[in-house]
Amino acid sequence: MAFTLRQLQYFVAVAEQGTVSGAAHALSISQSSITEAVKELERDLGVSLFERHPRGLNITHPGHQFLRHATKILADVAEARQVVNEKTDETAGTLQLGVTSLVAGYVLSDLLARYRRAFPGVDVGTIEDDGNYLEHLLVGGELDVAVMLLNNLRDRQALQSETLEMSPFSLWLPAGHELTTRESIAMEDIVGQPLIMLTVDEIEESTRKLLAAFGARPEVAFRTRSVEAVRSLVATGAGVAILPNLIYRPWSLEGDRIEARDVSASLPAVHVGLVWRRGLSLSQPLRNFIALAQAQRTPRLR
Template identity: 30%
Template sequence: MPLNLHLLRLFTHVAESGSFSAAAERLHISQPAVSKGVREFEAQVGSRLLERGPGGVVPTGAGEMLLRHAAMLFATERAAEEDLAALRGLTKGSLTVGASTTIATYFLPPLLGRFHRAHPHIDLSIRIANTSAIANLLLARELDIALVEGPVEDSAIEARPWRVDELIVIAPPGHRLTYGTHKAAALADEVFIVREPGSGTREVVWAALAEHHVTPRATLEAGNTETIKQIVMAGLGIGIVSRAAAADHLTLGRLVKIDIEGFQVSRTLTRLSLRGRQPSAAAKAFEILLDPPRKQSKR
């Protein structure tokens, strides 16, 4: 028996929100109508899809499997709607961009502004998380565009270089290492303010320190680059962050770049896409902003 897409949608909203009442509010229909629809759907598929848990309604094993298929199905549906909208000049549709923290904060805003000015009727949504979380959101088909700072290894994901980002060592003004140039070994005596596990920046920083045989005497974890800068400015340690992220504070003299002999760190910012997935019309328009056509040289 073919799946009833309306009932599948009801079930998906209940599973994602964790309650029948929240799903009903989302869908602007009554809770009894949602409950009845889910019961009918379970009867159609011949399996129990939801059960009540301590925190609300949770999907069963069969429900989890069905949710994965539903995510792909509704993503395809949305892409079809947006492709049709493209034929009308992108006057309708949505675009969800996912990016890891540094990209979302320092590289993405100008691109989002340009896209909105060109396509004001497209609903924009931004998801900010670390590299591993962005990859998982892409796999769940919750993102149209994905940009990350760290490496991603998954056979279902294609990773393409986007930009090169330089990382620098920062310290508060007056720190002992802000005078002159030092050997990398001098870093071992410092407390390093680092990103959380799963962060692309963290992986690059640890790789760079390992390359120079540096093991910090202590570390302090921070959830984002802004917090790292604030902790460094407070004098609790030093950090390694994107030059783009530190630019304003360097100019204002609130942070100082530490010069370490032979210590040059850069990483490739990466675009992720699902293999075999066709981008929506809105995604195609945004990709043009990510990689604008190069001007041909005059002969």
């Protein structure tokens, strides 16, 4: 039996909430309906999508792989519905879009491609800059919306934001590093390790604040604006890095392995989302962009 869109919706909701009860509350349906739908989906796929434990559910590796496809299917369906339902006179206009450099390659590219396919008549102008400058442009009315990190958003009274993705921090390590054998890693295990610091999109500021909250002063071995440089330096043993899962990849450009270990219990997640001026009268192109981004929202995994 082929799986249904409803089963995919329930599965994604459980993955996002971490519990069946949380998914049931979010969708306003019974827990038994969600439980049965997920079990049917697992039977159809022939794999276990979740590991059950008393406090909730952990997504399995096959479940994580399937989640990416399920999210894409639901986003494609939402996009198709929106294209069909839009009136012709609502698919033209302009959209001035800002993005920070880190987010541009990992979040915006697919979202922007979907938007241009759905609304080819909209003239989209984009600018890439740091968060502070994008906030200035948003407040001044020079941008309609920005896709950026929300953790260090400064002018929250003048700006409205909506989270699209929550990405926990992980510790990047070279293969064979002593910390790769630990079942769990605490902040005190990281103190004293040479740190490769990424300096784009306020990541450096966030990392320093996080370590400072634990009374730790990082021993910075290298500072760079290049994610690929961080990967290469970590992979060759020059240091470790504390960065969001959003940008983790298991290999450097040279083909060396990079290990990642969960430190989310100690550190809050990075929030990526949309920002626009509070009280702004939303144009139809902006409404469409926000709706498409919401439909593509990435689930938060626990």
